[in-house]
Each structure stands twice: as structure tokens, then as C-alpha cells.
Amino acid sequence: MSSFAKPGSEEQELKWAWIWFKQFCAFHRRAVEREREFSADEVIAFLRSKRDANVPAWKRMKVIEGLIVFRESVQHRNPADLLPLRETMRGIVSIERAKSEGYDTIDDVVGKIDPKEPDAIQEFRRALRRGGMALRTERTYVGKLKNFMADRGLTCLADFERIGAADVEAHLTDLAVDGNVAPSTQNVSFHSLLKFFTLVLKREMGKIEAIRATKKPMTPTVLGPKEIAGVFEGLSGVHLTIAKL
Structure with missing residues (x-):
């Protein structure tokens, strides 16, 4: 089975492999x-020199990947000793991403969930985090x-056994x-x-034909020149000066 790839991806990989190798040699x-x-x-x-230069973890990961490609595709040698470095860097990348998105620790990304929340909410959080969903x-x-x-x-996940498209439709309506x-x-x-239906309940939600919301966004009212002049006529002193600013 063939896989999809960006045109020229191998050439790009080799190009960057050489770039990182040259920097590595320097x-x-x-x-x-x-x-x-x-x-x-x-x-x-x-890699430590890159870290000390405040190079982000995702870019340091590119360095490792580039050197692995160089070892394999250019030198035709086994990169086995570099693979553990790549795995370690993946964890570091996850930690940096978690902190940038508002999580306190990497545990928050998948497993650390408030046990006081309903089990349905806990499972939903875990599923979203496994998928890399942003915190907000x-x-x-x-x-x-x-x-x-x-x-x-x-109140709990078991209650959803009786929930279907009709309930969702009624709620949205x-x-x-x-x-x-x-x-x-x-x-x-x-x-x-x-x-939630897809990730947690593992079933189709069904066709939804709820009444669509039609509320229009609030649009600020803009006064015309005559209306503004009328406002000015009712003001004086400091208040008039402020209004004209």
C-alpha cells in the first residue's frame, strides 16, 4: 500500500540532514x-548547545531526525544509538507543548484528571488530550x-446509554x-x-435536524453628523472638550 508524502520530501530530508551535519561538524x-x-x-x-541557545525542543527534534537521516541515507550506517535520543526528545517536546498550552506538567496532558468530575467528563478530557487538543x-x-x-x-457515563440523536437535537433546538x-x-x-460521541461513546450520533440559531451579532450604532452635532449642543466645558477628542 502506497503512502502519501509531500512532493520532494526525500530531497528536503537530505537537504536538512546535510545542514544539520555541517552545523554539527562546525x-x-x-x-x-x-x-x-x-x-x-x-x-x-x-543538542545541549542548542538548548542553551534557547532553541525550542521541536527544532532540536529536527536536529536529531536530520542526523539520523544522514547516518542512514548518506553514511549507510545503523542509527540505533541515536534512536533513544529521539524518543527522549519526543518527551521533551511534549512537555514544552504542554506548558505552552497552559498545562502545569506533562501528566496533565493525558492522565492527571480531577477524580471529582463525572466519569464522562474525565473520559472526554483524556480523549481530547490524547488527540492533542489545545487546552482552551x-x-x-x-x-x-x-x-x-x-x-x-x-450524571455519569452509564446514563449516556439512553442518549441519542433526538436528545442532541432537542438540546440544540x-x-x-x-x-x-x-x-x-x-x-x-x-x-x-x-x-464526545466519536471519541468516548464510540458510536455515531445520528442525523441532527435542530432549529438553527439565527441571532445576529451585536453591531455598534454609529451616529450621523447631525446627531453628533445635537449631542455637542447639550454639552459644555470639559465634557464638550472630551466628547470632541
Whole structure:
């Protein structure tokens, strides 16, 4: 079975492999010789120099990957001693990404969940984090699921056995009719529940034909020249000066 790849991806990999190898050689003050062997310890020293120069983890990962490609495709040698470095760097990349997205530790990315939350919410959080969902998106989706659970009187994952498309449709219709929400809010609720059905319940949500929200966004009122002049006529002193600024 063939796989998809960007056009010229192998050429790009080799190009960057040479770039990183040349930088690696410059760091160790040695001539750029394609057959020159290099060790994992030498790669670690190079990576530490990048880290100390505030090069982000994802880019340091590119360095490792480039040197692995160089070892395999240019030198035609076994890169086995470099593979553990790549695995370690993957963990470091995950930690940096987690912190940049608001998680305190890497445990928060997948496993550290508030045990006081309903099991349905806990499972939803885990599923979203495994998929690499951004923290703010997770919070939004979880909030919509909590609203749905409150609306339908659900307290745990087992309660969802009786929940289907009709319940989702009723909830979304209520948002449009009684909640008077904007279309974007209704859409987010729909996609949140769709994610939950797909990732946690592992079943199709079914066809949804809810009444669509039609609330228009608030548009600021702009006064015309005559109306502005009328406002000015009713002001004086400091208030008039401020209004004209």
C-alpha cells in the first residue's frame, strides 16, 4: 500500500540532514567529511548547545531526525544509538507543548484528571488530550458537554446509554429557541457533542435536524453628523472638550 508524502520530501530530508551535519561538524570544530563517524554523546553535546541557545525542543527534534537521516541515507550506517535520543526528545517536546498550552506538567496532558468530575467528563478530557487538543478548546468542549448533561439530567457515563440523536437535537433546538444563542455557539455545542460521541461513546450520533440559531451579532450604532452635532449642543466645558477628542 502506497503512502502519501509531500512532493520532494526525500530531497528536503537530505537537504536538512546535510545542514544539520555541517552545523554539527562546525560545533565540534572538525572538517565536514561525509564518512566521518559520530557518536550519540557528540550529538547530545550538540543538542545541549542548542538548548542553551534557547532553541525550542521541536527544532532540536529536527536536529536529531536530520542526523539520523544522514547516518542512514548518506553514511549507510545503523542509527540505533541515536534512536533513544529521539524518543527522549519526543518527551521533551511534549512537555514544552504542554506548558505552552497552559498545562502545569506533562501528566496533565493525558492522565492527571480531577477524580471529582463525572466519569464522562474525565473520559472526554483524556480523549481530547490524547488527540492533542489545545487546552482552551478542551475547556470549551467540556463546558458544552457539562451543559448538555445538566440539560438532560445526566450524571455519569452509564446514563449516556439512553442518549441519542433526538436528545442532541432537542438540546440544540433549546439553545436556539430558549437560549437565543448565536449560530457560532450552537455550532460549537454540536461539534463538542459530536466529538464526545466519536471519541468516548464510540458510536455515531445520528442525523441532527435542530432549529438553527439565527441571532445576529451585536453591531455598534454609529451616529450621523447631525446627531453628533445635537449631542455637542447639550454639552459644555470639559465634557464638550472630551466628547470632541
